[in-house]
Amino acid sequence: MKLFPLVHTKLNPPRVVGDLIERPRLMERLNRGVNRKLTLIVAPAGYGKSTLASEWLARCRQPFAWVSLEPQDSEWRLFLRYFVAAVESLFPHAVPLASALLQSPELPPSRVLVDTLINELNGIDQPFILALDDYHFIRDMAIHDFIDELLTHTPRGLHLVLITRLNPPLNLRLLRARGHLLELRAEDLRFTIDETQAFAQKAYGKPLDAQQAAVLQEKVEGWAVGLHLCFLSLQDPGELDAIVERFSDQRLVIDYLFNEVFLRQPEFIRERLLKTAILDRFSASLCDSLCEADASSSAMSGREFIQWLEQADVFVFALDREHEWFRYHHLFQDLLRHQLAQTLDADEIATLHRRASRWFAENGFIDEAIHHALKADDVDAAADLVAQHRRDILNADQWHVLxxxxxxxxxxxxxxxxxxxxxxxxxxxYAFQLWRISPLLDAMEALLEDAPASDGLRGEINFFRGHSWFWRGDMTRSVEFLDQALQQMPRSYQQGWGEAAVFWGLAGLMNGRKEDVIRSLTQWLYYDQKPPTLLMTRLLGTLIFVHILSGNLHEAERLALELHEGGVTHGSAYTTRWASYLLGYIRYFWNDLEPAARYFETAVEGRHILHKRAAVDALAGLALTYQALRRLQDVEKTLQTFLEFTRTTRDPADVAVARSCQAHAALLQGDRQVAMQWLQTADLSTDGGVMFFWLETPRVTQCRALIAQGTHDSLQKAKTRLTEHRRMAENTHNIRQLIDLLALEALLYEKQAQTEQALTLLQRALTLARPGGWIRPFVELGPDMAMLLNELAKQIETRDFVAHILRSFSATRPASLPDQTVLFEPLTDREIDVLTLLARRYSNKEIAAELFIAPTTVKRHASNIYQKLGVKNRRQAVEKAIALGILPSSATHERII
Amino acid sequence: MDPLKMESPGRYEIRVQGCLSSAWSDRLGGFHIVTIHVENGEDITVLRGEVVDQAVLFGVLNTLYNLRYPLISVRALKRDETVPLEQSL
Known part of the structure; x- marks a missing residue:
C-alpha cells in the first residue's frame, strides 16, 4: 500500500469553486509588492485572504509554491518538511542538503539547518514566490525565528507571502522601515461599495442600487463571508430592505445569517453539510463512505453533493487541479460544526469519525486516520493503525513518521x-537511544508469555536480542539470534530484515564465518531478485564493512565506489556521504593522503546528514589525515569542529572519541604533554565490548600513549592491554585492528630491546597487511618503525611490500601548497572543487550532484573560473590551472566513478 | 486577590461589542453569555465564566476574534465577586 507521510493537497493553493469578484485594486498592489521581500496578509477569518492570494498567484507570471498550515504543523521538523516539499514542488533538486538533513535521526542544531536551507535557496537564481497560509497556527518560536532569519538574509529569488489571522511575532518594524514589506489588512480587504455591487450582480444577475449597496456595505463592514451569506440567504435583492430594517441599529450577526442559509436547504443537504463538517478535507468517495447507510445517501451520492456545493456556490475550495479534494471555508466549517454538535449526540458524531478514520486508513492517509480514530475516542483503533502500518512506514525509511x-x-x-x-x-x-531498547524487550517478553507471538514479531525480538549481544561482543549468541530473526521475518519486511542482515553479516564474520557471510550477502545482492534501494544500500554497506574488517581494502574500495554511484543515481546524500567516508578511510590506510583528505572533507561537510557514528569517525579521519600531511592549522580547526559536533550529539561515547583523536594527533606531533594529560583523565568506559573497524579507537590510542610515555610501568601496562586487545581481535577475526595492534606490539618489544619477538610480530602484521595494501599503520609509527622494517628486510625474501612501505615514509613530507599568487583574483575553495571535477571531465549535472549544488550554480562557478583564469572553455581552464599549479598535473587522470 | 498563574483556574468577565447567542456558550469555554442593550449605543455582550487555565481564556478570546466581535474589556474577577451586569459600562 502506498502511504502518504505528507498531505499533498496542502501544497496546492485552495481555489474558489464558484464565481469570483474581480478585485483589480488589490491585484495591482500585490503585483507591485512582489519586488519586496514579504507580503503580509493579515485579517480575521472570512475577509477573503486565501482567495485573494491564490487568485493573484494563479495569474501572476512567477513560479509559486504554497503550504496550507494546520495546528499540528507547528512542529519544527514537520513544518520544515512541508516548507522543503513546497520548494521542491517548484525546483525538484534545489535543496538536497536541507532535504537530507530533515531525514537525519536527530535534527542538527537549528542554526545548521537554517543556514543550509537559506544557502541552498540562495542558489535558485530565478524569482519565485512561496506562500504560507494560516500562519497563525504556528506557535513554535523556532519557526518564527527561522522566518525572521529568512527575511533578514532573504535568498535573492524568494518573495514570501504570509497569510494569517493574527499579527505574526516577527521583526516587521525593520522590514516596514526599509520598504521591504507589503501589508494588506482587514481595512484593505473590506469590500468597497463598487465591489459589493459587483458581488450582488454575480449573485442575482442584476445590480443592487447604489444606496442599497452602501447600506449593506456598511452593515457587514465589507466583510466577505458576511456579504456572501447575505446573498445566499436572500432570494431577491428586494428582501434586502427587510434585513436592513431588521438590523437597523445592530451589526449583522453571523449565526443569524448562517441559520437563514442553512435552514433553507433541503433535509438531505443539511445532513450532508453537517456530517462532512468533521472533515478538514473531503473527496466524493470519502463523502460516500462517511454517509453510507444514512438517509441522505440514497438521496444523493458524494459526487452529486460536491456538484451541488459547486453550483450553489457555498463556501467550498478546490484543493487540487483535478477537483478531487475540497475543503470548506474555515469559518463556514466552524459554523457547521457548531450546528452539528447541537443536532447529533456524541455517539453519532463518534460514528462519523470512525467511518472517516476507516476511509483514510484504507487510502493510505494514516495521520488523518489516527486523528479521526482519536476524535472518536477510539484509542484502540488508533493503536491498531500504528501497529498495522509501522512496517510499511519503516520500509519507506520514514522512522520519524512512526x-x-x-x-x-x-x-x-x-x-x-x-x-x-x-x-x-x-x-x-534509529535515534541511537539504544539503552531504551532493553526495557522495551523485557516488557514485550512479559506480554508474550500469555499470548504466543507470530513468527514476524519473534523475528524482530530476536533481531534486537542479537543486536544487543553483538555490541556486548558475544558473537556466537548474536549469530544464533540473528539466524532466527532472518528466518522468521519475511524478506518483504525489508527494513527489519535488512537490519538483521547487517548484524548477521558482522557477527558471522567475527564468528569466523567469513566465506559464508560473503557468499550470502553476494547472493542477496546480485543473484536473488534485485533488492529495493533501501535494502540494497544496507547489504552493500555490510559487505564493505566485512571486507574492511577482514583486511581486504581493494574489494572494499570497489564496492564503496559502487555504493557511491548508487547514492548519486538515487539522489541519496546519506548514501554518498557514507561512501565518501569509506573511500577516505581506505585511501588513508593506503597512505594516499590527498585523496583521503578530499573524501573525508566531503563526508565531514555532510556530518549532520551522515550516520552519527560514521560522522564521528570521518572527523577523526580528517584530523589524522591533515596531521599526516602536516597541515597543522587544519588539524586544529578540524579538532575544534569535532568537539563542537560531539556537543551537539550529546553522547559521551562521541566525546571520548574526539578527545582520544586529539591525543592521537598530539602524539603524532610529538606533543607528549597533551597526550599524557589525556592518558590520566581519559574515559575509556565507553569504548568497551566489541572492537569495530573505526579509524579512531580510544583503547588503541591509549596503548600508543602508554608506549610513548616509555616508563617501565607504562610499557608493562601497554603490553598487558595490547595482548588483551590482540586476543579479542584474533577471536573476532578483526584483521583491520589486528594489523594496528601487531605493529604496535612489535614497536613495544623493540623498545624493550626484544628485537627477535618484535620482528616476529612485525612479520605477522605485514603478512596480514600485504593483500589489502595497508601502509598507514606502519608509517604512522615513525622512524622507530622504519628502522625495524629495515632490519626485517634483511631477513626476508619478499621485500617488495616492505620497500613500498619504506618509500612511503620519505613521501610523507609537507605538501607544497598550490601557488595561486599569479592570479589577480584567487579562486575560492568552491571554485577549486568545481575545477577539480571539470578536470575529471564531469558534466555540469554530475558536478552539481557531487557538490550538492544546483546545475545553474555550477555554470555560474564555471564562468567565474573562466573569467579569473582568462580562458574560454573548460579544457583551457584545466590546462591553465595545471600550468599555474592550482591543480596537480595528475588531476585529469583521476575519474573516480 | 491571589496572584494569577498560567496554569491555575480563575474567573473572568469579557465584554464585546455586538450581540451573541447564548447557544455559543459550549464553544466559548462554557462562559455564561448575556447580551444587554445600551440605550444610546450598540448591544454589548457580557461573558462570564471560570477557566481551568489561561489556555482556555485565550481560546475564548481567539474564538471571539474569529467571530469578529470587537473586544471592550477583559477582567479577572475576585473569587466571590458578583457584579450587576449594568455596572461599569
Missing part, C-alpha cells in the same frame, strides 16, 4: 501491545 504516530497515543496503550513496544524499540534504535 515516532510522530506513537506520540499521538497514550502511554498505557503503547506499553501494552507488543507491536507498539517494537515500534518504540525501532524508534529508539
Amino acid at each position: 515516532k510522530r504516530w506513537l506520540s499521538y497515543l497514550p502511554d498505557e496503550v503503547k506499553q501494552n501491545r507488543a507491536e507498539l513496544l517494537l515500534a518504540q524499540a525501532w524508534v529508539a534504535y
